[in-house]
Each structure stands twice: as C-alpha cells, then as structure tokens.
Amino acid sequence: MTQHSLAIGGRGSWVPPWPLISAKFLELRKRRVLMTVAVAFTVALPVIFYGIRLIYHLGDPARYAPAGAPDAFATAGTVMDEFGFIIAIALGATAGTADLTDGMFRHLVVTGRSRLALYLARIPAGLSILLSLAAAGFTVACLVTAFLGSPEPASAVTVSLGDMIRSGLWLELDLVIGFTAGLGLGSLMGQRTVPVILLIVLEIIITPILADHALPHFINGERLDVGVAMDQLKPAALAGGTTIGPAGGPRALHLPPMPTWAMITVIVGWIIGWSAIGAWKMATRDA
C-alpha cells in the first residue's frame, strides 16, 4: 500500500471547497443542450431582438424608432426576464438532480464529503454560469440603448445609467430566485421535468393573474408569490416608464403596493426557503 496520506480535514465541513464548486461548474458547463438553450435565451435573444429593430429602423427611420429607444429597452428587459427565468429554473433543476439521475450521487456520498457541502457547491457553480450569461445579454441591451438610441431624446422617458444598473440587478435577482427555486424543488422531487413545468406555470400563468387581480381577503396570500413581489419591485425603466411609486410597475396598479420590507422578506424567504428544502432533502435522501 502506498504511504501517502489523503488529507481528511474539512471533509465534514458544510462549506464546499473551491475544487468542488469548480467540478460542479464543469459538470453543468459540459451539458451541451442546456448551455445552448441558456445562451439562446440570455444572449442570442436580445441580439436578435435588437438586430431586427435595427434593420427595421434602417429600412424606414421615419416609421420605426431607433433600435435603442427606451420602449425597446423595456421590451427587451421583459423578454430577457421571462426567458431568463425559464432557463434559470431549468439550470437550477438540473443542478439539483443531475447527480441523482446520472447515478453519481452514490459515488459522491461514498467520498465521505458532507452532503450539505455537496449541495451548496451547486449554487455558486450554477449561478456563475447563469448570471454571467444574463449579464452578457443585458450588456448588449445597455450598449444598444446607450449608443443606438434616439438622437433627440425629446421625451421625458429616457434610460439613464442608474436605470440600467437597477434593471440589471433586478433581472439578476429574478434569475437567482428562479435558480434556487428550481434547485430546491428539483432536489426535493428528485427529478427535473415536473419542477420545471410547475415553476414555469407559476411564472407564466399564476403570477400574472395574481399580480393583475386583487382577490378579496387574499391579498396577503397573493403577496407570498415571489413573482408578485418582484413585479412590484420592477424598476421603472423595465416597466415602460409607467410607474406608480418608487418601485411599482404597471401590474401593481391592480394590487395595493407592498411595503418594501414585505417585498424583501418574500424574496429572501423564497431564496433561503427553497435552498433549505433542497439541502434538507439532500442530507436525508437514501442514495
């Protein structure tokens, strides 16, 4: 037997070491189909959107506004948010279930590494892919808005640098929520498809209904939907400039605004709650 001694210090720690995060990053990044869809939804989508706008504008400048007009920024942001949220869910659910469905979970548990560390390594690994892609796509939107906008901004509606920063942060926060919800629900259910469908239904169907309709005696219940809270937190630049308060977007017209602390509580609750549920299941699951 060889005499070298494998270090065992820290294997029981719940803090994932950098090599483990890096290994999980590699595992996700090598999923060709998922990465292609992720790039398409986050980067290619705004490129195509602004490309079409540019072609239209160049073809008939009198009829079509410049590609970087403020309304285009709002539309691009909304589209990036919807599609980005979907890919965030898919990436999160994949990160939460891939080890299990591919049969690697047993190998990983047998290493003696803390199950919590194995779980937590997925969060920075997945988010580093997702947020960097979303940032790249959003940068395209910002550059077009800054350099290919209206030459004479007579309108009061403009997109400032501060608007761009706020919009970018809001977009990234929404993707973090989608990722952690997908991760937690995927880990809980042990499979990818159903969590993705459930969360897309929540995002595409249930949240718009809740955000647009104040249900009598159920307003506080509606506010527990993170999409409603995020909708009210939406920056004015992404809401097309039709704001009703410091944070409220157009959908908030139909629902009494939430206090900021309530929005933050709901958002943080969703992120931490789903992460905790996934971690609990990971720690107690039979392998």
Next chain:
Amino acid sequence: MTTISEHGDSPHPRAGQPVPRQMGDWAVEVHGLTKRFGARAAVDNVDLLVPRGSAFGYLGPNGAGKTTLIRVLLGLTRADSGTMSLLGIPVPAQRGRALARVGAIVDEPRFHGHLTGRQNLKILAAARGGGAGKQIGPALDRARLTQRADDKVSAYSLGMRQRLGLAACLLADPQLLILDEPMNGLDPAGMHEMRDMLRSLTDEGRTIVLSSHLLDEVERTCDQVAIVDHGKVIRQGPIGELTAGAGVAVEVQCSDPPAAARALGQPAIASRITVTEDGLTVTLTPGPAHEQIADINRRLVGAGISVYGLRQTHASLEDWFLSVTSRFGGEQ
C-alpha cells in the same frame, strides 16, 4: 442473534501466502444491525466481522439483503438499529473520517455520461479532497482505462464503467474496498483482469469485501465468505473450511449424462447431481465416500451407461452455497 463463526479469527491463507493482519482489528465490524423497509427486515440483526487484509466474499441469493447491508455501511441509507465501524472508526458517527480510506462500488456503476472518464474522476477527486486529484492518472492506469480516459462515459461499455468504478475507488488509496457485483458485465477476459486486479490489491494489504452472486469468482478471489439469506448471515468463515464440511463430490465421465442423472436420481443416491458437458458432478451425502462411489459405478453400469472415469473432489463453494441457502431447499 446471528452466530459468528470462530473461523473469523483465523484468516485462510490464499495461495499459500499468509495475510498480514492485527489480531482483533477488523476492517468491518457490525453488531446487531437491522434495516427494515416497512415490515420486512432487509438486514436482520446481522453480526459481521471482516478481518483486515482479507478478501471477503459476501454471498447470497437475489434479494437476500447484500446490497442493503453495503448501503447502510457506507451511509447511503440509515440503519434502524445496531453498531458498525469501518477500519475501526465508528459509523455513521464519524462517517467522513471512516470513508476517507474506503472505496466502494454499489450496484451498477453509473457516471455523468456527458463527461469523460477523467472528468468524472476529477469530480470525485474534488469531493474527496486532499491528494485524491493526484491519484487520477495512476487509478486510470491500474484500471487499464488510460487509453479511453478522455472518451465520454456514454460511449463506455458496462465493463468499462465497472473499471471506471474501480478507478474511482482507488482515488481514496483505500485500505478497504467494498465492491458490489464488480464482475457484472465483464467478458471472460475482463473478469480475469478484474480478478488479477483484486488479488494484487489484497496482496498490498488492502481489505476487499466482494458482494457477488458469481460463486466461482468468489471462490477464486476470496479467502473468506459470509452467506446471507433473508437478511441474516447464516454462515461465515474461510472457504476451504466451509466447503470441507459440505462433503465430497465425484466427477463422473460417462456416455449419456442425462440418462446417468436419471439412473442416480431414482432412488436418490447423492445430495445433488449436476449434469455437465461430458458427465456429471455428484455431491455425496454424508457417510463413507468409497462405498457411495462404488455404488454410483454399479448403478450406472447396471443402467447400460458406459463409465469412462470417476474422480473424487471436494464440494465446490457453489455446492456448499446451494446446500445452506433456504432458497434451494438447504434449510427445509
């Protein structure tokens, strides 16, 4: 309470080589272990002692509870009661420490199919930490996978995945390897390679626990065995001593083996008769062997069957296994 054989204290020397081991120091020590699924006990009050440095076979019919015991030992599922230790370290209390020098394959080895063999090992080495990353190359070499290490695992055969599983075990520089059906999916050459590899690992002083239904492979690879049936360990000890107690077998070369089997079966003259390509293997009932062999010869000649040869051997592990497991009527 399952009775532990006294033979557990004296490991059977394999191929004439004494196995170095400290007395009273067990690679695996299990007492009163029970794991239930609903009302059914998959592992029922099991006691098991695996000596350090031995190749230990863990045998049982399908559904006997072999894999469940391994999963409990490795912390893949929880036990309902009992105490366990691996390499002298209690589990699950100090599971991380105990598993630092344990490698294991449980069930069919599966990996991320979209990654190469080497990338899968990198992930596992990252989870192990320490110097495991440096073991990837040597482990691939030893598992004879270096040539295909950069191919995607989805293109691997089952045998190659078995070898990748073994390479994953070697990342730990293990003192103890727990292998669940490692011969599954291997062709005869692959089984031969795996057998040689396991032997070389035990020759280095490592302990191997080999769960398998391939009795012949266990007999060739292991020093000691435990038989599990209905969740209980029903026998344990060195193979030679256990099979010696199973009686004597006679290999019969004859002209018409099926007719010979019928002639010996009515009335039954042996505890078991197996028809082979060129004759029969007859496991004798307890009693004087010479008289029974002569009786076999008389009965075959009387039935008009030409007898070309009779050779006395010890009963194989398979004969013994079938005689003691309830599924085949041994305890009925």
